[in-house]
Amino acid sequence: MRKKMSAPLELYCWKGEWGLPSVDSDCLTVLAYAKFAGAPLKVHKIANPWRSPTGSLPALKTSEDGSLSQPHKIIIHLRKQKYNADYDLSAKEGADTLAFISLLEEKLLPALIYAFWVDSKNYVEVTRRWxxxxxxxxxxFYLPTRMHSHALERG
Incomplete structure (x- = not known):
């Protein structure tokens, strides 16, 4: 049974493009988890991280804990609120889920970062332009360059 909350949770994330609900992989992670877990979010899709409660995206504004950033902290908060996408899974299904998450983080995320931020042609013609x-x-003028540098440091 899910706990009822007095005020809705508010999620601030990068707005979408190219048929995606968000252009940012961290925002997509939180949006997907919340959807699977059935968390009632009021979503604010924005293009200015300084308009979020934390100054970064994604950000979750809660009535109890203030505001949170970083996907793992937001997901932990949702789990504490009884919005857990893994609740009904068997031990084997839970292990399969962890293996799938690892696969996505180890293989797909680096490919996505490369395609958006590292490949020079795509970065200049698509990502930076958007x-x-x-x-x-x-x-x-400032944020795309900062995000590009951060992506290069990650990879």
């Missing part, structure tokens, strides 16, 4: 056109001035 962020520059959607982020308000003057952040549109």
């Amino acid at each position: 962020y520059a056109e959607n982020i308000p001035f003057p952040l549109n």
Whole structure:
């Protein structure tokens, strides 16, 4: 049985493009988890992280704990609120889920980061262009470069 909350949880995430609900993999992670877990979120799709309660995206605003950033912290909070996508899984299904998550994090995420941020042609023609056109001035000059540098450091 799910716990009823007095105020809805509010999720701030990057807005979408190209048929995706968000252009950001961390935001997609949280959106997908919340959907599978049945968490009632009020979603704010924005293109300015400074308009979120934490100054970064994704961000979850709660009535009890204030605001949280980082996908794993948001998912832990949702689990504590009894919104757990793994609740009805057997031990084997839970292990399969962990293996699938590892596969996504080890193989798919690096490929996605490479395609969006590391491949020079795609970064210049698609990624930087989208962020520059959607982020308000003057952040549109600063944030794409910062995000690009962060992605290069990760990879």
